[in-house]
Amino acid sequence: MLIVGTDVTAVETDLTGGRLTCPTCGSVLRPWGHGIAREVRLLAGSERRRFRRSICSCCAGTHVLVPEDTLVRRRDAAEVIGAALVAKAKGSGHRRIALALGRPSSTVRGWLRRFATMAVALREHFTRWATVIDPTHDRRSPGGSGLFDAVEAVGVLGVVAVRRFGPRPPWSMASFLTGGHLLSNTSSPWVPPV
Numbered sequence: 306m307l308i309v310g311t312d313v314t315a316v317e318t319d320l321t322g323g324r325l326t327c328p329t330c331g332s333v334l335r336p337w338g339h340g341i342a343r344e345v346r347l348l349a350g351s352e353r354r355r356f357r358r359s360i361c362s363c364c365a366g367t368h369v370l371v372p373e374d375t376l377v378r379r380r381d382a383a384e385v386i387g388a389a390l391v392a393k394a395k396g397s398g399h400r401r402i403a404l405a406l407g408r409p410s411s412t413v414r415g416w417l418r419r420f421a422t423m424a425v426a427l428r429e430h431f432t433r434w435a436t437v438i439d440p441t442h443d444r445r446s447p448g449g450s451g452l453f454d455a456v457e458a459v460g461v462l463g464v465v466a467v468r469r470f471g472p473r474p475p476w477s478m479a480s481f482l483t484g485g486h487l488l489s490n491t492s493s494p495w496v497p498p499v
């Protein structure tokens with residue numbers, strides 16, 4: 306899979322124009338149909354989407370193009386999971402958050418636990434990216450819980466990225482910079498800044 310922007314037309318233009326590259330070997334990706342329709346649950350309601358598929362012109366690997374407002378293997382959009390994480394950082398418990406978002410409390414608890422497990426590494430990752438995007442940015446010292454500091458790092462990164470690149474939801478940025486693996490079980494697959 307490859308994480309891409311949410312503008313379907315722009316992604317299609319990049320794909321057909323040979324501007325998307327294979328995450329495995331770096332060669333040009335070509336269009337390769339669409340995946341099956343899947344439900345994406347946003348804050349404002351659900352959408353059914355068919356993700357674009359691509360094939361590498363060199364290694365023939367196929368890659369689903371996953372829009373950055375979603376996370377790999379999660380039906381709930383990045384903004385929904387992000388809202389849960391922000392509420393947790395502000396002191397809410399998983400049951401209250403689940404009620405507010407209209408999601409099962411076991412699902413919400415799963416997100417919070419997974420994020421908390423990776424919080425220190427995520428904070429470091431997002432802080433490094435924020436520093437690369439804007440070396441003068443207002444650095445925060447860790448002071449809260451691991452989860453709080455990591456959520457704050459997403460917020461800081463969001464501000465820095467918007468100043469540099471224009472409007473983009475912070476949790477889409479977080480998804481983009483973790484390759485969709487914000488809540489991944491695999492060990493640190495995130496691309497570091499160069």
Ligand SMILES: [Zn+2]
Pocket residue numbers: 327328329330331332361362363364365366
């Ligand atoms: Zn390839």
